[in-house]
Amino acid sequence: MHVLELWQAVVLGLVEGVTEYLPISSTGHLIIAASLMHLQERAAGAIEDFEIVIQGGAILAVLGLYWPSVVKMLRGLTGKDAEGLRLLVNLAIAFVPSAVVGLLAGKWIEKHLFALLPVMMAVLLGGVYMIAVDLWGQGRLGGRLSMVKQWRAQEKTIYDVTPREALMIGLLQIAALWPGTSRSMMTITGGMFAGLRPRAAAQFSFLLGLPTLTAATFYKLAKNVHAAHKTGGENLFQVLGVGACVLGIVIAAVSAAVAVKWLVGFLGRHGLAPFGWYRIALFVVLAVLSAAGVVRVSKEPAARVEKPVKYVETPVWVDEK
Numbered sequence: 001m002h003v004l005e006l007w008q009a010v011v012l013g014l015v016e017g018v019t020e021y022l023p024i025s026s027t028g029h030l031i032i033a034a035s036l037m038h039l040q041e042r043a044a045g046a047i048e049d050f051e052i053v054i055q056g057g058a059i060l061a062v063l064g065l066y067w068p069s070v071v072k073m074l075r076g077l078t079g080k081d082a083e084g085l086r087l088l089v090n091l092a093i094a095f096v097p098s099a100v101v102g103l104l105a106g107k108w109i110e111k112h113l114f115a116l117l118p119v120m121m122a123v124l125l126g127g128v129y130m131i132a133v134d135l136w137g138q139g140r141l142g143g144r145l146s147m148v149k150q151w152r153a154q155e156k157t158i159y160d161v162t163p164r165e166a167l168m169i170g171l172l173q174i175a176a177l178w179p180g181t182s183r184s185m186m187t188i189t190g191g192m193f194a195g196l197r198p199r200a201a202a203q204f205s206f207l208l209g210l211p212t213l214t215a216a217t218f219y220k221l222a223k224n225v226h227a228a229h230k231t232g233g234e235n236l237f238q239v240l241g242v243g244a245c246v247l248g249i250v251i252a253a254v255s256a257a258v259a260v261k262w263l264v265g266f267l268g269r270h271g272l273a274p275f276g277w278y279r280i281a282l283f284v285v286l287a288v289l290s291a292a293g294v295v296r297v298s299k300e301p302a303a304r305v306e307k308p309v310k311y312v313e314t315p316v317w318v319d320e321k
Contacts, residue, residue, distance in 0.1 A: 002241035004050060008037055009240075012047075013054050013248035017255030020058040020213075021206060022263055023130060023185030023275045028123045028282055031116070035295035049236035052220045053245045057252025059213050062206045064253075065260055069158075069207060083159040087207070090161050094170035094187075095211045101174050102216070114179050116297045120286050122180030127279030133189050134273040156195050158204045165194035169204070173212070183212065189272070198267035206260060 004012075015033045019026035030051055039047045063070065069087065076085030102109075112118070161169075169190035176183035184205050191201025221236075228235035237245055266274075289295040 002239065002244060003047075004039075004240045004244045006244055006247055008039065009050070009244035009248040010251050011037065012050060013057060013251030014255050016051065016054045016248075017057055017061070017252035017257075018259045020055070020252070020256055021062070021184050021209065021260050023126070023182045023188055023272070024278055024282065025119075025123050025126065025180045025182045025185075027119055027179045028286060031119065031295055031297060032286065032289065035289070049220075049224060050240050050245070050248060052217055052224075053236065053240070054248040054252040055213050055217045057249040057254075058256040059210060059217070060249070060253040061256035061260060062209055065257055066203070066207055069203075070210075087159055087161075090163060090166035091208055091211060093163055093166040094173065094208050095215075097167070097170040098173040098177060098212065099215060102177055105177070109177055109179070114297060116286070116290055116295065118178070119180035119297065120283055120290070122178050123279050123286065124283040126181055126185055127276040127283065130185060130189070130272040130276035130279065132276075133192070134271045134276065137192060137271065156197070156200065158196065158200055158207070161191075161194055161196070161204065169194060169208070173208070183209065185275075188267075198271065199264050202260075202264050202267055 011033055012030065015029050016026055019029045034047050069084075072081050072084030073088040073091075074084070075081035076083070076088050079085075113122075169187055172186040172190040172193075173183060175181050176186050184202075187205035187208055188198070188201045191204045192198060194201075196204060225235045227233075228238075286295060
């Protein structure tokens with residue numbers, strides 16, 4: 001008997017796809033969804049493993065939507081596209097900081113930050129941060145020259161980002177290792193600090209998500225499968241069911257593609273502030289549900305099930321989310 005039913009795989013895949021690239025914390029939403037479906041009470045660790053699997057759908061969505069940019073980078077590797085090579089190098093530079101810190105501090109993060117209160121605080125602080133960045137960008141919070149005026153004075157694209165700016169974006173991405181922070185939030189704002197318009201900043205963020213999410217996903221999958229083989233337990237595919245995994249990936253890919261297309265247009269018209277206010281509202285919802293005992297973050301099942309399920313936990317590396 002598998003831990004996850006197909007309809008639950010659809011719900012989690014939809015939540016992951018919609019929230020992965022929006023700067024609103026996929027972790028917070030997945031906690032709510034899993035708790036409302038009482039999945040935390042059955043096998044919390046297995047649900048975390050499912051979140052690893054469905055990240056693959058989010059990766060496929062960006063790969064499909066931004067395939068022309070990926071092709072330019074591949075051509076750059078062969079010396080046929082200078083812009084593509086420059087973008088590839090800058091994405092590599094931006095990827096390294098969180099990858100290194102994630103490998104070194106992954107266990108500490110899982111032990112101390114992957115709990116309900118730290119996640120809730122990350123959601124709240126992220127909301128305040130985005131509202132502040134939005135006000136600063138308009139010149140209403142310090143500074144005489146708003147980012148909007150700078151954008152009007154230049155049409156900077158993702159191919160114009162410098163290695164120094166890419167490193168700055170990568171350093172900001174480290175904050176996303178704190179579950180609930182949102183990788184997209186940190187990298188989009190980093191792109192804006194680098195002088196990119198919100199639309200271009202989002203595009204750089206999405207492309208940076210390809211190596212970041214792919215590396216995190218394969219790392220966690222490899223750890224899970226290796227640990228299962230070593231201990232003689234079941235790996236996440238055996239626990240969750242191949243059908244549920246495939247369905248979750250497909251749903252996450254489709255919903256992520258729709259969310260990405262929508263986000264690019266929305267950012268250009270409304271900026272970051274609406275997402276900041278949304279995160280503050282999400283914090284309130286999490287606080288109310290936590291007080292009511294509805295949501296929680298746990299590594300162990302809250303209650304015994306009729307047929308115990310073996311699963312192998314994997315460390316938290318980056319909040320794709």
